[in-house]
Amino acid sequence: MSKTLFDKVWDTHVVRKIEGGPDVLFIDRHLIHEVTSPVAFLGLKSRGIKVLYPERTFATADHNTPTINQHLPVADPLSANQLKALESNSNEYGISHWGLGHQKNGIVHVVGPEYGITQPGATIVCGDSHTSTHGAFGAIAFGIGTSEVEMVLSTQCIMQPKPKKMRINVNGKLGVGVTPKDVALFIISQLTTSGATGYFVEYAGDVFENMTMEGRMTVCNLSIEMGARGGMIAPDETTINYVKGREFSPKGEAWDKALAYYKTLKTDADAVFDKELTFDGSTIEPMITYGTNPGMGMGISHEIPNADQVEGGAATYAKSLGYMGFHEGDSMIGKKVDFVFVGSCTNGRIEDFRAFTSIVKGRHKADGVTVWLVPGSHIVEAQIKEEGLLDILTEAGFTLRQPGCSACLAMNDDKIPAGKYAVSTSNRNFEGRQGPGSRTMLASPLVAAAAAVTGVVTDPRTLIESIKELV
């Protein structure tokens, strides 16, 4: 029987089928961090249960970590306790722990792929919604809750109903200044934040085939923002070249065996999806959000739609625009920007800093704008320095912070103050996501760079002198 990529990976991992209930799935890799794991470990302790496969479990600290002066004690008592609990639990149960100050420390969804923990055809879970990121490698990867973290620690399995399958095709040539982030925000704007609820999405078409692994990770990361359980892209030469030789990637004969498996990971020609959508990539322009969910996005040259042009109630729409201080019919171009944030598991990889630097090179940070440039890991931080990007950034008036989730969410010191506007390369623009009362405009690193040097929302295409400079 013909199968989709999703079916192939799922079926390979089913340990038991429950009649009329969920499947019991084996989990290859379990990524944990300081926020959703402490309660799970308490549960294990209270029942005297061990971690079944500590070697399949990896711990990194990211959500609560400061992004400056990481050598100093963490000031916030709750954060300090959670970080300490992650370390002591990892040590007690024999789990690799990449805590603050460790050379492998970074955002869980950035370091997993960097060290080859993320592999094609694997099942991967983590107590964070954006675990969907790892689907870029042709893995089934999804976020889980605290009780499920405990279940996976103790059994290396999880009970899951099999989601429906959706394929989203994007073909055509992307325009100048259009990045993977724009493709993802465009898709979400078309589907809305609930358009893929109940589905697992496969992305297909030449736009994704031509993307780097970093770009594919950005797209799969945002799958969750249209309600999908996760997103995935069939592994190809780009994927295999990325995975090969990394620390936790298979080696020798194990690599040959893995490679043979990776090559089976594609949707059969006549496999059927529950839903299929196709978009023309050449129509996508740099995107920006104007409201308080990631589906409220539009091409940067457009005007904010009227309530009757979008789904959802008029009152909810008015509340959202009211929170942002925007109005129907407004242009986003020229809106004041107080903060710019480049980072997170969505856009905290080297390609994102190359893109940002390509715009700010030879220009200067605008007065009155605070810019937080936060690499997703120490590897990204080192690349920024080795490639000479830091010199260009410094010359343009920017500084680089240390790795962490930072202003993706208001759980550490990097909070956007109430009422302030932030152009952010992260993934959520909910009310208060970046700090109580903060107002977030999601966008690509190129749009972020254009805002950082002008102080207002600016179409980055007006600042691009050379297409070759772009990633």
Ligand code: SF4
């Ligand atoms: S950067 Fe944001 S979405 Fe990603 S792992 Fe951290 S908190 Fe979660």
